[in-house]
Amino acid sequence: MEVSVSPVLAHGTLLALYGPTSAGKTALAVELALRIEREIGRTVTVVSADSRQIYRYLNIGTSKTRPDEMHGIAHELLDIADPVRKVELEDYLRIARERIEVIFANDGIPFLVGGTGVYIKALVEGWTVETAGAARDELRRDFPPSMRADAYAMLRRLDRAAASKVHPNNYVGVINALSSVVTRTADAGGHPQPDVRAVLLGADPGQRAVDGRVAATYDGQVRRRLLDEVLQLEARYDLTEQLRADGPASRNQVLHTHGYREYFEIAARRGTTVAALRDTDLAEVRKQVVEHIRNYTRRQRSWFPKMPDIRMVSSAKDAFGHLVRTSR
Numbered sequence: 001m002e003v004s005v006s007p008v009l010a011h012g013t014l015l016a017l018y019g020p021t022s023a024g025k026t027a028l029a030v031e032l033a034l035r036i037e038r039e040i041g042r043t044v045t046v047v048s049a050d051s052r053q054i055y056r057y058l059n060i061g062t063s064k065t066r067p068d069e070m071h072g073i074a075h076e077l078l079d080i081a082d083p084v085r086k087v088e089l090e091d092y093l094r095i096a097r098e099r100i101e102v103i104f105a106n107d108g109i110p111f112l113v114g115g116t117g118v119y120i121k122a123l124v125e126g127w128t129v130e131t132a133g134a135a136r137d138e139l140r141r142d143f144p145p146s147m148r149a150d151a152y153a154m155l156r157r158l159d160r161a162a163a164s165k166v167h168p169n170n171y172v173g174v175i176n177a178l179s180s181v182v183t184r185t186a187d188a189g190g191h192p193q194p195d196v197r198a199v200l201l202g203a204d205p206g207q208r209a210v211d212g213r214v215a216a217t218y219d220g221q222v223r224r225r226l227l228d229e230v231l232q233l234e235a236r237y238d239l240t241e242q243l244r245a246d247g248p249a250s251r252n253q254v255l256h257t258h259g260y261r262e263y264f265e266i267a268a269r270r271g272t273t274v275a276a277l278r279d280t281d282l283a284e285v286r287k288q289v290v291e292h293i294r295n296y297t298r299r300q301r302s303w304f305p306k307m308p309d310i311r312m313v314s315s316a317k318d319a320f321g322h323l324v325r326t327s328r
Contacts, residue, residue: 012104012197015323016049016112018120018307019203020300021293022213026065028203029113031316033073036109040324045103046070047096048077049114049123052257054092055083057233060226061259063217076103083253084237088136089180093122117303118180124198124308136179143178145171151178165299170248201319202304202312207297214293218259218286227274227282230263234274239264258296262288 017032019025033044048054052062056079065075076099081087096112096119103110112120121127143151148171155174156163159181166173204210233254234240242250243264254260262285267274270281277285304310313319 010197011107014100014110014112014123014198015044015201016120016124016198017114017201017203017319018049018117018303018310019115020210020297021063021115022210022217022297023115023203023205024213025113025115025203026063026069028313028316028319029111030069030071030073032319033111034071035316035320036323037073039320043074043106043108044111045074045076045099045108046111046113047099047103048075049096049112049116049119051087051092051114051116051119052253053078053114054080054087055253055257056081057229057236058083058254058257058260060221060224060229061257063221083257085251086176086253086256088176089118089122092119093127096123115300117300117306120200121303121307124200136175139175139179143175148174151175154178155181161302167248172249172251198308199323200307200310201322202307202310203314204301204304204312205314207301210297210301211294214297215290218289218293221259222286226259227263230260230274233260234264240267240273243268258292259289262292 017025017029029046033046036042036044046065048065050062052058053064054077055062058064064078077092077096080095100110100123112123114120139151143154149168151171151174152163152166152168155166155178158178162177162181166177168174205213237252237254239252239254242252243255250256255264263274263277266281266285266288267277270277311322313322
């Protein structure tokens with residue numbers, strides 16, 4: 001049997017795989033990349049499209065792909081920033097496009113993999129968001145903290161779904177969401193870079209399966225000593241004090257990441273520290289983490305209809321069959 005390259009794997013093709021947390025993207029992506037390299041003979045590099053795995057030191061709680069899980073497939077855009085501030089969309093796109101261009105220059109296939117819908121959609125559709133920072137600065141001038149209610153009201157008028165994901169009192173979150181909406185609207189006519197085409201795959205075993213996997217994933221993280229990682233982050237960034245001083249407006253992304261933030265929030269409500277949490281407290285942490293991540297996966301799944309020409313796949317074999325044609 002001869003396997004010939006489909007036009008979808010021609011030079012300049014951006015391959016992408018999107019799906020919710022715990023959908024099995026990591027294993028599927030690596031297996032597909034290995035098969036492409038073995039049968040097509042071109043190098044594949046996974047480019048992370050995960051807004052949490054880009055931060056250093058957040059390893060266990062984000063299920064960051066480990067070297068033993070990569071099986072020799074290069075992975076980019078992991079551990080590119082400290083979590084002391086948010087990596088904005090424009091920052092991510094600039095870095096991702098630079099890496100993708102290098103992969104293309106070496107005749108490789110960039111394989112965008114992750115569950116951050118806006119990252120994948122922006123790259124696949126060629127959004128231009130270089131003005132997002134300027135938009136955010138202008139919004140801060142128009143809506144200072146004393147006018148956060150007005151900023152939130154505008155966000156609700158423009159995008160109720162986006163408004164539902166941020167607390168009205170979270171000034172930083174409201175301004176970021178509002179700037180994203182404004183920028184996205186301005187960029188709606190964007191087009192992919194010249195000579196770059198995208199092939200988008202989707203992985204989704206269904207909400208019921210995802211819900212079960214979310215709980216199993218968290219329990220596995222705890223067995224891998226997630227609590228130790230949380231305590232190390234607390235020591236590194238003094239997160240208890242940051243949460244006390246700044247609340248939801250804290251810039252440190254550990255306090256905005258499910259699987260970590262719940263430890264600090266429950267400790268604050270108990271008037272204690274993470275290290276002093278009792279078994280009953282840790283049980284409450286688990287309950288909230290699983291609930292929050294399950295809710296997040298529902299929002300992730302809502303992105304599927306927004307993805308252009310997405311092809312749902314159930315396995316690496318299924319995905320490979322979509323990417324190549326075979327003949328005897």
